């Protein structure tokens with residue numbers, strides 16, 4: 001079974017702006033009340049970059065990191081799992097999942113993983 005995406009965004013009760021991660025006050029209207037929103041649906045790639053100098057705990061040669069927007073507007077950053085030669089493009093659809101992204105003290109740490117729809 002697929003693991004639920006472990007991200008919660010915060011929607012301002014006054015103006016509806018989505019925040020992730022959490023902010024004390026709404027960035028748009030300075031409101032202080034939020035309702036929790038789970039990301040939904042697939043994601044669209046907004047921007048991405050590739051990192052070759054990785055900190056300890058990553059057992060890979062490079063990482064591709066992207067910022068995506070879910071169908072309900074929540075934005076988050078995740079690892080894009082594609083080959084180096086894959087033609088990534090801003091605006092393309094990526095399928096989100098919640099998977100181990102690194103090992104810390106022999107324990108898997110889960111995070112957002114994005115893959116092109118097959």
Ligand SMILES: [Zn+2]
Pocket residue numbers: 012013014015016017026027028029030031
């Ligand atoms: Zn607001």
